[in-house]
Amino acid sequence: MGLLYRTWFGLTGWIVGVVLWLFILQGQVLWWQPAALWALFMVLWLITRQLGADSGALPFTAVLVFCGWVFLARLDPALAQGHFYGAMLGAVLYLFGLLVPAIRFPFTRLWAWAALGLLAVTAIWGESAGGARAWLSVGSLRFQPVELAKIFLMFYLGRQLSREQAPWERLFFLTCFCLLAAWQRDLGPAVLVFAVFGWLSLWHSFSWYKLLGWAAAAAGGFCGAVGLFSHVQNRVLAWLKPWDYLDSKGYQVLQGLFALRAGGLVGQGLGQGLVRVIPHGHTDYIFAVLGEEFGFLGVCALLLCYLSLAFWALRILDGLDQERQLVGLGLTLLLHGQVVLVVGGILRLLPFTGMTLPFVSFGSTSLAAQFWMLGTIAGWSRGGGEA
Amino acid sequence: MRRSFLVLALFYGMMLVSAFYWQLCADLASHPANPRYYLAFQKERGAIFDGQGRPLAFSTAVEGGYARHYAAPSLSHVVGYFHERYGMTGLELLYHAELSSGRSVFTTLDLELQKAAEDLLSGSQGAVVVLRPDTGQVLALVSLPCVDGGALDENWPDYLGDVRSPFLNRATHGLYPPGSVVKPLVYAAAAAEGALEPGSTWFDGGVLELPGGTMGNFGGRAHGEISLDEALAKSSNVVFGKVAVVLGERLLEYFRLFGLGQMVPLELSNKEGYVPDAIASQYHAAQLGIGQAELLVTPLQMAQAAAALANGGVLMRPYLVQEIRGGLRMRQITRPQVLGRILPPEAAEQVKRAMALAAQEGTAKTDLSTELEYAGKTGTAQMGSVPDHAWFIGFAPVDAPQVAVAVLVEHGGMGAEAAAPLGAEIMRKALQLSE
Numbered sequence: 001m002g003l004l005y006r007t008w009f010g011l012t013g014w015i016v017g018v019v020l021w022l023f024i025l026q027g028q029v030l031w032w033q034p035a036a037l038w039a040l041f042m043v044l045w046l047i048t049r050q051l052g053a054d055s056g057a058l059p060f061t062a063v064l065v066f067c068g069w070v071f072l073a074r075l076d077p078a079l080a081q082g083h084f085y086g087a088m089l090g091a092v093l094y095l096f097g098l099l100v101p102a103i104r105f106p107f108t109r110l111w112a113w114a115a116l117g118l119l120a121v122t123a124i125w126g127e128s129a130g131g132a133r134a135w136l137s138v139g140s141l142r143f144q145p146v147e148l149a150k151i152f153l154m155f156y157l158g159r160q161l162s163r164e165q166a167p168w169e170r171l172f173f174l175t176c177f178c179l180l181a182a183w184q185r186d187l188g189p190a191v192l193v194f195a196v197f198g199w200l201s202l203w204h205s206f207s208w209y210k211l212l213g214w215a216a217a218a219a220g221g222f223c224g225a226v227g228l229f230s231h232v233q234n235r236v237l238a239w240l241k242p243w244d245y246l247d248s249k250g251y252q253v254l255q256g257l258f259a260l261r262a263g264g265l266v267g268q269g270l271g272q273g274l275v276r277v278i279p280h281g282h283t284d285y286i287f288a289v290l291g292e293e294f295g296f297l298g299v300c301a302l303l304l305c306y307l308s309l310a311f312w313a314l315r316i317l318d319g320l321d322q323e324r325q326l327v328g329l330g331l332t333l334l335l336h337g338q339v340v341l342v343v344g345g346i347l348r349l350l351p352f353t354g355m356t357l358p359f360v361s362f363g364s365t366s367l368a369a370q371f372w373m374l375g376t377i378a379g380w381s382r383g384g385g386e387a
Numbered sequence: 388m389r390r391s392f393l394v395l396a397l398f399y400g401m402m403l404v405s406a407f408y409w410q411l412c413a414d415l416a417s418h419p420a421n422p423r424y425y426l427a428f429q430k431e432r433g434a435i436f437d438g439q440g441r442p443l444a445f446s447t448a449v450e451g452g453y454a455r456h457y458a459a460p461s462l463s464h465v466v467g468y469f470h471e472r473y474g475m476t477g478l479e480l481l482y483h484a485e486l487s488s489g490r491s492v493f494t495t496l497d498l499e500l501q502k503a504a505e506d507l508l509s510g511s512q513g514a515v516v517v518l519r520p521d522t523g524q525v526l527a528l529v530s531l532p533c534v535d536g537g538a539l540d541e542n543w544p545d546y547l548g549d550v551r552s553p554f555l556n557r558a559t560h561g562l563y564p565p566g567s568v569v570k571p572l573v574y575a576a577a578a579a580e581g582a583l584e585p586g587s588t589w590f591d592g593g594v595l596e597l598p599g600g601t602m603g604n605f606g607g608r609a610h611g612e613i614s615l616d617e618a619l620a621k622s623s624n625v626v627f628g629k630v631a632v633v634l635g636e637r638l639l640e641y642f643r644l645f646g647l648g649q650m651v652p653l654e655l656s657n658k659e660g661y662v663p664d665a666i667a668s669q670y671h672a673a674q675l676g677i678g679q680a681e682l683l684v685t686p687l688q689m690a691q692a693a694a695a696l697a698n699g700g701v702l703m704r705p706y707l708v709q710e711i712r713g714g715l716r717m718r719q720i721t722r723p724q725v726l727g728r729i730l731p732p733e734a735a736e737q738v739k740r741a742m743a744l745a746a747q748e749g750t751a752k753t754d755l756s757t758e759l760e761y762a763g764k765t766g767t768a769q770m771g772s773v774p775d776h777a778w779f780i781g782f783a784p785v786d787a788p789q790v791a792v793a794v795l796v797e798h799g800g801m802g803a804e805a806a807a808p809l810g811a812e813i814m815r816k817a818l819q820l821s822e
Contacts, residue, residue: 203391246420254420260406261415262423277422296410300403307399311392318388329391340398347405 013059054381068360086364090371097375111156118145119180147369158327188355239351256288267295460535468536490713495524513796514558516690522723523703559657568766569678576641578734599670616741620749631676690793693780697788700730765802774798777805
């Protein structure tokens with residue numbers, strides 16, 4: 001088992017990463033960016049090893065980041081550059097997570113207030129794009145505070161849950177978070193945080209009444225959202241009957257499916273797909289672009305990378321104390337829940353919730369935030385996390 | 388943690404299954420809302436050739452894309468057409484995947500024969516199907532009127548307003564009562580069932596009275612005591628009515644063996660026609676024996692049946708596409724396929740002789756009877772108030788048939804006048820071309 005683990009997490013990912021890197025380099029004008037990314041991942045890997053932490057996540061993260069970089073370079077080199085800087089920032093946050101035990105921060109409730117504060121600031125001074133008021137500009141920098149707010153809230157919720165006290169306080173902050181996100185018309189994070197905390201709470205102590213309560217809350221929230229927001233209604237209609245709204249609500253869903261179908265087993269090949277017709281092909285719908293150009297095999301490889309990351313994280317969490325287990329599980333589920341919501345939405349398993357595909361989509365803030373989650377969990381693999 | 392991982396793995400598995408469906412199974416490639424569909428109109432497309440390598444459909448570069456050309460207007464019912472606005476039909480549609488990836492389709496058609504048949508039939512509405520009996524290759528398939536696949540832009544409104552339905556492929560989708568061209572099939576059934584003693588004769592009094600109704604010969608003539616060969620040559624309704632009564636339900640089985648009442652397994656879609664499930668009365672049987680009652684056939688089905696008679700009772704699958712060339716799988720070749728041995732060879736031989744007699748001195752006799760050794764049978768499908776449909780089926784040469792033909796002229800009147808000369812001329816042309 002140990003040998004298998006070491007082979008998979010120490011070798012396979014790197015081999016795939018090297019192949020992908022060479023693939024990127026051939027005929028690329030922007031050769032220095034993948035080269036620098038490669039060097040960056042090597043440095044992160046060496047530091048992680050030096051600190052005695054588990055470096056198994058890095059090869060797969062490298063594969064995902066490279067994949068994202070390739071597709072963004074193929075769509076628009078300027079986007080690839082943004083992805084590159086996002087990964088640089090992410091490396092810093094990874095090291096921050098690795099070295100700074102944020103979970104030891106004494107004032108638990110401050111996390112929750114920080115999360116709500118970020119959202120409130122965005123709601124007041126934020127800028128809209130794609131229907132949601134989710135961006136905040138500071139000088140020339142533009143970022144999505146909700147990506148950080150999700151993590152802050154998870155630190156609070158996980159720690160609070162492990163203390164077995166004041167359940168209403170947790171629910172109060174959760175509700176506030178969801179309502180603030182809904183106010184910004186950005187329902188993706190609200191759904192994600194709600195679902196993840198539901199899972200955490202049931203994982204912590206299961207009872208049928210609790211499950212029923214969560215299911216009722218989910219149903220109520222869904223009905224409320226459908227009743228209140230026209231864009232939610234459109235998403236639901238586009239999910240149920242895209243064929244009836246070929247060139248309006250259902251357009252994005254259908255173009256995604258057409259792209260996937262055009263991919264077939266092995267794909268059209270990089271640069272061969274008709275990807276410009278897909279709205280948000282560089283962010284929310286990058287999975288459809290990948291499906292068209294790399295085919296079903298590429299999709300399998302991508303999902304296998306994510307599943308490996310999940311295995312890596314949950315294996316580390318298995319031996320830790322309950323507080324870190326809860327926070328760690330929350331962070332892991334934030335990442336994978338996002339994959340499930342986005343990919344499931346594109347595949348018409350769920351109504352589509354516009355969010356980025358972790359590590360692959362364009363979006364520096366979410367990329368950096370996801371690196372922080374990885375770094376945090378990697379940090380805990382150092383002998384019980386006595387960092 | 389283990390449980391959480393298993394649940395996550397389950398979610399990822401569901402996504403994989405769903406991706407498998409949408410990427411490999413869903414039927415989306417040619418959906419009209421799929422912009423990829425229109426890409427095919429902007430790139431070079433493979434050509435479609437006839438059996439001798441002459442192009443039937445080909446593309447030339449024009450400003451802003453490619454234009455598609457066709458060697459003859461009547462090809463629109465077989466090869467089909469390919470147009471950005473009006474879509475695609477026929478082989479262009481069936482082999483769209485191959486053609487749009489630059490591969491070429493080689494058909495069994497003979498362009499010269501197709502053009503000759505088109506010329507002969509021009510001016511009337513109807514269909515001609517020419518098959519090679521021993522292989523099932525379709526040498527020509529003409530249905531008039533037709534649209535011209537190379538000139539759709541100019542003529543589309545006229546085509547839409549044309550009451551003669553130029554979009555209807557009469558060879559594959561036209562349903563007609565067969566009339567007397569069904570008699571060789573009845574003869575074959577009787578011969579195969581052993582219902583005929585050698586040298587036996589049948590009495591033809593000009594009128595046949597049966598429970599359920601009375602029917603008579605064309606023009607009310609009586610032929611007296613005649614053999615079945617003579618009855619076929621003279622197209623005696625009375626004798627074939629009697630034979631059908633003797634055969635009873637077995638006649639319907641033979642109709643089905645010949646391929647009536649079911650789709651012909653050709654690449655192109657076609658109609659099943661209609662063969663009743665049971666015989667209601669002796670009169671009903673007699674009516675079926677002369678190709679009336681509720682029997683409905685397509686010209687393609689009759690050509691297939693004529694080819695089976697010519698081929699010693701072996702029914703071959705008619706096919707249009709001989710070969711696909713180019714691309715990774717370099718060549719895909721169609722082999723002739725036997726659909727069934729439906730008659731003993733002796734029975735087929737007997738029918739063949741009778742049809743040869745009809746061509747020499749019977750109703751199927753034409754100006755070509757002296758120079759061309761063919762076998763044939765005419766039909767005049769009675770339509771009541773509107774003019775009758777003229778039919779002809781035949782094959783040539785009699786001893787070793789190389790070509791089988793079915794001709795239908797809608798409302799052409801007498802088969803012997805409107806259809807038989809056409810059929811004979813087409814067979815002569817086909818034999819000439821095959822030399």
